[in-house]
Structures are given as structure tokens and as C-alpha cells.
Amino acid sequence: MPAKNRMWLWAAVMLVIPFSASADDYDTGVQGKVILQTDKMSNGEPIDYLDKDRPMVTVMTVEISPGKGTGWHSHPMEVYAYVLSGRLTVEMEGGKTTEFKKGDAIIEVVNLKHKGFNKGKIPVKLVVFYLGGEGMPNVIKAEPSTLNLAP
Numbered sequence: 001m002p003a004k005n006r007m008w009l010w011a012a013v014m015l016v017i018p019f020s021a022s023a024d025d026y027d028t029g030v031q032g033k034v035i036l037q038t039d040k041m042s043n044g045e046p047i048d049y050l051d052k053d054r055p056m057v058t059v060m061t062v063e064i065s066p067g068k069g070t071g072w073h074s075h076p077m078e079v080y081a082y083v084l085s086g087r088l089t090v091e092m093e094g095g096k097t098t099e100f101k102k103g104d105a106i107i108e109v110v111n112l113k114h115k116g117f118n119k120g121k122i123p124v125k126l127v128v129f130y131l132g133g134e135g136m137p138n139v140i141k142a143e144p145s146t147l148n149l150a151p
Contacts, residue, residue: 035082035105042100043092043109052077052133064088064124069117072142078131079108079138086124089117113142 039047064070064086072093088100093113100106106126118124130138 035103038107041107041109042090042098043096043112045109047107052136054134056132056134056136058130058132058138060128060130062124062126062128064116064118064126066118066121066123070115072113072115072144073139074111074113074142075108075130075139076111076136077133077138078110079128080131081106081108081126081128084125084127086118086122087120088124088126089119091115091117113146 041047062081083100083102083104083106085102087102088106089097090100090106091097091114092109116124132138
């Protein structure tokens, strides 16, 4: 991965995943806590992301109402999320399902169709970081007929 792309990745990850520090590293009242450190995406596969010539970072809040979902989609780039509230159930092409709750960090899958759904009674609220490139869409909607779902 080129150095400038590693710089963008590092900057985005630092926004999502605070580094671990001892109490002696800060003045009283400041604490750091690692939320997640991993080399795997949310489906358990190794992180394998694209290089981009013109990086573009987008940070969004996303709210999913109870009983609602995102619909099938994919991401052509790195995406990280942090769950502020609720429980998010994510179903992936191939049949794997994963659940995330308040306080969880999500390392999204790349180029794999998936959908998120709120089965709970309170809104799912997320902060989402897209590490894309100029002109690259953050989300690509998928037609149900193109899915490879488990039997």
C-alpha cells in the first residue's frame, strides 16, 4: 500500500479506534481505550483494501429505525463504523450473519453484498467512516437477483 494511502487509513482509524495509553501519558481526566484492533473484516476474512490515487474520506452518522434496514448493498472501499446505540444485525451474501451492539466497532466487508437490519425497539445509531476515492460511490445498491445467498 503506498505511503499516502497508509496515511489516510491511519488517520481514519485513529478517529474510530482510540489508541491505548497508560494513565501516566495524560493529565488526570483523559483516558484512552482500544475499542477494536483486528486484521479481519466483519466476516472474518483478512483485511484486503484497494489503493486509491485520489483519496476521499467521508464521515457520516447513520440512523436505522426499529424494524427497518439498509437493503442489500456493497462498498467498493474501506468502511469503518462505531455503534452509538441499538443492535445492528448484518446478513452477508453467502449466509453469514453478525450482530453488533452499542460500543462495537465494525470493520466493514469490501465488495461483498450485505444488508443491515434493526430488529430492536430503539434506533441503531452509527458513526461511519468511508475511506474512498474521488468519484467513487460509498455505497452500491444490489439487486436481489444478483445475490448469491446460502440455500
